[in-house]
Amino acid sequence: MTTSTARVPAKINLALAVGPRRDDGYHDVATVFQTLDLHDEVRATARPDGQITVRVHADVDEQVEHADVPTGDDNLAVRAARRLAEVAGVETGVDLVIRKVIPVAGGMAGGSADAAATLVACNAVWKLGLGRDVLDSVAADLGSDVPFLLHGGTAVGTGRGERISPALARGSYRWVVATAAEGLSTPDVYAELDRLNAHREVPDPQVSEDVLTALRSGSPAELGTMLTNDLQKAAISLRPELRDTLDVGLGAGALGGIVSGSGPTCVFLVHDEQHGLDVSFALASSLTCADVVQARGPVPGARLLS
Ligand code: ATP
Numbered sequence: 650m651t652t653s654t655a656r657v658p659a660k661i662n663l664a665l666a667v668g669p670r671r672d673d674g675y676h677d678v679a680t681v682f683q684t685l686d687l688h689d690e691v692r693a694t695a696r697p698d699g700q701i702t703v704r705v706h707a708d709v710d711e712q713v714e715h716a717d718v719p720t721g722d723d724n725l726a727v728r729a730a731r732r733l734a735e736v737a738g739v740e741t742g743v744d745l746v747i748r749k750v751i752p753v754a755g756g757m758a759g760g761s762a763d764a765a766a767t768l769v770a771c772n773a774v775w776k777l778g779l780g781r782d783v784l785d786s787v788a789a790d791l792g793s794d795v796p797f798l799l800h801g802g803t804a805v806g807t808g809r810g811e812r813i814s815p816a817l818a819r820g821s822y823r824w825v826v827a828t829a830a831e832g833l834s835t836p837d838v839y840a841e842l843d844r845l846n847a848h849r850e851v852p853d854p855q856v857s858e859d860v861l862t863a864l865r866s867g868s869p870a871e872l873g874t875m876l877t878n879d880l881q882k883a884a885i886s887l888r889p890e891l892r893d894t895l896d897v898g899l900g901a902g903a904l905g906g907i908v909s910g911s912g913p914t915c916v917f918l919v920h921d922e923q924h925g926l927d928v929s930f931a932l933a934s935s936l937t938c939a940d941v942v943q944a945r946g947p948v949p950g951a952r953l954l955s
Contacts, residue, residue, distance in 0.1 A: 653773035654692040657766035657798055657951040658684040659750075659757040659944075661824070661909045661916050663864075663872070666854035667879040670843050678810050679854035681861070682794075684801040685824060685944040689762050690748040690954070691726060693770035700742040701730045705749055717753040717832070718760075729764035729791055730771050736787055737777050745770075754832020756884075756910030761794035765951040768799065773953055801950025803864060805856055819867030822946055823921060825903065825928045827894050827938035829913035833884060838911040842883035854879075873904025873918040884912030891915060894937040901931030 660682050668677040696702075703724045705715040718724065722731070726745050733739070745767060751759035768784050771777075781799070788795035793810035803818035863871040885891045891908055894915045898906040902924070903917035915938070919925040925943045932941045 651774050652692060652694045652955075653770045654690055654954045655766040655770040655773075655951050656688045656690050656954050657762040658801060658948050659687040659759065659762060660684050660794060660797060661757065661946070662878060663803075663876055664856055664860045665878045665880060665910065666856065667839075667842060667851075668854040669846075669851040675809055676839060677808065677854055678806065679856045680806045680810055681803065681816055681856055681864070682797045682806055682813070683803045683818075683822070683946040684798070684948045684950060685757075685826070685946040686948045687750050687757070687826065687942065687944050689751050689759060689766060691763055691766035691770050692746040692748075693730075693767065693774040694744045695774050696742040696744055698742055699740050701727055701734070701745070703727050703745040703747065705747045707749055709748065711746065711748065715749050715753070718747070718749065725760040725764040725792065726767040729767040729787075729795075732787055732791060733768055733771050733777075734775075736783070737775070737779065739775050739777070741775055743771055743774060752828045752832070752914055754834065755828055755914040756833070756835075756908065756912045757914055758794040758798060758910065761792045762798045762951070764788070764791050764795045765798035769951045769953055797950070799950050802947045805861075816861060816864055818864040818947060822869055822872065823919050823925050824944045824946060825898065825917040825919055825925050825932065826942050826944050827898065827915045827917070827932050828940045829888070829891075830939040831913070833887060833911055833913045835911040838880055838883045838887065841887050842880060845883060845886060869918055869920060870904050876905040876907045876918065878907045878910070880911050881908040884908045888913050890937060893935070894932065897932055897935040897937050898928055901928045903928045
């Protein structure tokens with residue numbers, strides 16, 4: 650049976666402006682995304698009977714099933730494979746195996762990343778030969794972060810985040826990523842933001858020129874002072890201990906630190922590996938987070954490995 654494997658990075662938002670709640674319940678956003686080299690892998694093996702299945706593992710040996718990720722039709726990778734099969738008129742099925750590294754419900758778009766990797770792997774395993782434009786439009790149907798995770802790099806996202814255009818970014822950045830033991834639900838964080846904003850006029854979202862200028866400069870010190878996230882106050886309102894995590898990272902000399910997307914993962918910009926080790930050590934010994942890893946960005950989006 651033919652098998653194809655795709656690898657996909659996590660994303661963070663360097664800036665995230667959230668507009669007012671729309672009548673359909675969604676919010677327009679204006680964001681700057683960057684991919685980090687924390688990768689999930691999705692292996693797709695064709696099966697003749699038309700069924701689509703998924704298994705999710707937390708370990709390289711694929712012995713341990715990941716407890717927090719659904720394995721039915723609500724898995725975003727399954728939804729991606731099903732949608733691609735419909736669009737391309739495919740009747741072959743696929744067994745998907747996800748090797749999960751991206752924190753689940755961590756504000757790093759792990760589910761969307763798996764959907765993007767599944768589109769790439771299934772396009773190969775089903776020998777569809779679909780171009781980027783078709784994959785982009787299927788991706789946009791699946792979720793607002795999926796198109797960015799197909800492309801990767803550093804980009805501006807508007808609409809619900811699904812309309813992306815590349816951002817001119819010089820150089821490479823080093824991040825310290827502090828994960829929490831328990832995830833936060835993205836809809837809950839948006840609902841909390843609406844509650845906090847109930848008595849104020851929320852402007853239409855815009856990406857500040859300052860963050861784009863900092864990215865063009867290639868200076869981590871400049872970028873560090875420009876990190877912003879409108880969802881941060883809502884994430885902290887639901888999880889007050891995130892304030893402690895941010896204070897520890899910033900107190901240890903990080904150039905900037907924010908909650909990533911809807912949280913609860915916090916990310917800290919650092920100068921280099923040694924600086925990253927200092928900030929990581931402070932975070933790990935503070936016991937204000939579950940795990941600490943270093944990562945680099947930007948990196949390419951979903952790519953075929955084999
Ligand atoms: P968002 O893209 O909304 O910021 P997130 O990064 O906070 O999301 P995800 O890891 O994408 O969170 O998971 C959100 C929820 O989606 C999880 O609680 C999980 O139940 C569900 N889910 C469905 N498919 C997947 C998948 N392949 N990987 C991870 N989570 C998945």
